[in-house]
Amino acid sequence: MDAILAFQAVFLGIIEGLTEFLPVSSTGHLILVGDLLGFRTASSSVFEVVIQLGAIMAVVVGFFPRLARVAFTVHEDPGSRRFAIAVLLAFLPSAVIGAMAHDFIKTVLFSPWVVSVALIVGGVVLIVIEKYLPAPRVFEVESFSPALALKIGLFQVLSMIPGVSRAGATIIGALTLGVERRAAAEFSFFLAIPTMLGASALDLYKSRDALTMNDAGMIAIGFVAAFISAMVVVRTFVGFVGRHGFAPFGWYRIVVGSVMLVLLAARG
Numbered sequence: 388m389d390a391i392l393a394f395q396a397v398f399l400g401i402i403e404g405l406t407e408f409l410p411v412s413s414t415g416h417l418i419l420v421g422d423l424l425g426f427r428t429a430s431s432s433v434f435e436v437v438i439q440l441g442a443i444m445a446v447v448v449g450f451f452p453r454l455a456r457v458a459f460t461v462h463e464d465p466g467s468r469r470f471a472i473a474v475l476l477a478f479l480p481s482a483v484i485g486a487m488a489h490d491f492i493k494t495v496l497f498s499p500w501v502v503s504v505a506l507i508v509g510g511v512v513l514i515v516i517e518k519y520l521p522a523p524r525v526f527e528v529e530s531f532s533p534a535l536a537l538k539i540g541l542f543q544v545l546s547m548i549p550g551v552s553r554a555g556a557t558i559i560g561a562l563t564l565g566v567e568r569r570a571a572a573e574f575s576f577f578l579a580i581p582t583m584l585g586a587s588a589l590d591l592y593k594s595r596d597a598l599t600m601n602d603a604g605m606i607a608i609g610f611v612a613a614f615i616s617a618m619v620v621v622r623t624f625v626g627f628v629g630r631h632g633f634a635p636f637g638w639y640r641i642v643v644g645s646v647m648l649v650l651l652a653a654r655g
Contacts (some may be wrong), residue, residue: 395424396605400438400612407442407613408576408620410513410555411643412637415502418549419647422499436590437606439583441613448578449621454577466529473531473574477540478581479558484544485586486565490593492547503647505550510640517634523567529576531566538564543578550644553582559631572628576621 402420406413417435447454457467485492525531542560546553554575561571 392605396434396608397612398424399433399434400441400609401436401587403438403609403617404442404445404613404616404618405620406571407439407617408446408579408624410509410552410633411640412502412506412509412546412550412552412555412557413442415506415550415552417501418497418502419643423650425604433590434602434606434609436583437587438609440587440609442617443580443583444614445617445621446580449618450576465654469531470529470577472533473528473536474581475579476533476536476576477543477574478585479516479537480540480544481547481582482585485547486589488547492549497549499647499651501560502550503644503651505548506599506644506647509551509555510637512559512643513555513640515638516562517632517637519564523570524565525570526567527570531574535566537542539566539574539578542581544648553579555636556567562633568628568632569625572625 399417399420402416403413413470414435421435438539457470460467461471462468520546525535539557539560543553543557545551557575557578561574562568566574
């Protein structure tokens with residue numbers, strides 16, 4: 388692997404870690420930045436998905452005490468049981484539809500144009516939802532009902548369109564269904580664990596014949612960079628949302644999407 392490719396892997400890993408849990412679309416950012424850098428290899432789409440495991444590892448480390456408590460008490464504690472059932476039910480729609488539509492998503496939707504438009508539309512939705520939030524009725528993941536979790540999972544399906552944002556879709560869904568901001572943000576973290584593990588496993592399996600040792604080294608570098616940068620977000624995001632809400636991310640999405648549309652149009 389040459390130095391330029393290694394630098395690009397580090398840079399994209401940092402981008403992934405910083406954006407995975409923000410409602411701004413990590414996949415969208417990777418597609419846009421990768422396009423600007425000319426980072427297009429036979430396995431680049433696999434790289435963009437698999438390095439998200441580094442960000443997921445940051446969630447496991449950052450929330451380890453809570454996750455461990457759920458794992459060890461799920462058989463006896465109703466709150467832990469509701470937590471586990473909520474995550475599994477919310478994951479189910481994406482697991483089914485993602486497996487069915489994987490090839491279409493990869494070949495048709497992974498486009499800078501799609502990402503740019505989705506960023507703008509999602510930004511507008513985020514600002515509107517933040518302004519007209521219903522009064523929260525649910526304040527912790529341990530009190531999610533199965534029906535609520537499944538509905539949030541249906542919102543997450545929208546994030547299969549690059550640029551929509553997995554975190555953004557789940558957070559918007561949770562907010563509109565009466566979940567308090569901090570609980571919505573935390574649930575998006577926990578739901579990311581099975582969702583991204585499943586997406587990465589499917590991508591690796593589909594691309595198993597095309598991957599080389601050079602690709603493995605590139606993915607490993609991106610994985611580590613994503614883990615380190617994601618730890619920063621995991622430790623600060625919930626507190627930021629509690630103080631400022633989600634509107635700043637909506638405006639950011641609109642600006643980035645608009646700038647990219649101008650650049651793409653200028654490039655022809």
